[in-house]
Amino acid sequence: MEKLRQDQPFIFQKDNAHSHRAKIVTEWFTDKEIECPKWPANSPDLNCIENLWSWLDRELAKEGPRSFGELKEIVPEMLERVPKKVIENLVDSMPRRINACMKNKGGVTRY
Known part of the structure; x- marks a missing residue:
């Protein structure tokens, strides 16, 4: 934030x-x-945080924590390093997500 x-x-x-x-x-x-x-x-189609979790999963795979303790240390550090562009892209996708959801009358979208 x-x-x-x-x-x-x-x-x-x-x-x-x-x-x-x-x-x-x-x-x-x-x-x-x-x-x-x-x-x-x-409403997962309207929830761009799911895409942030995907980013985090990819970053965690690179680090390969071997214990819950390591995971607890790594995740906050990674979240501090989320590139601003990643966050901006997620925020900027919201109008497209909302329009797609409305177009499909609340049904599933590509998001």
């Missing part, structure tokens, strides 16, 4: 998973003044 926030308001996409609706999570977003619009549950 810090890489992209700049001087613009930040809108955070989250699904309706129970953990995302917990009081402590809701309060954290409110305290940070981060807008979280209502979002349909189970």
Whole structure:
């Protein structure tokens, strides 16, 4: 978030998973003044974070952690190194994702 926030308001996409609706999570977003619009549950076509997980999987395969402890050390470091271009591409894909989803009347898209 810090890489992209700049001087613009930040809108955070989250699904309706129970953990995302917990009081402590809701309060954290409110305290940070981060807008979280209502979002349909189970909408992978509209959830570009899945593509970030794919990027992370590829990066993890290069490192090859051998234990859970190594994984816990590596993942935060990798997430700090996500190239800004990767994040920008995911954000920029949202209008296309939404249009494709609307065109297919909520059905499956190529995303």
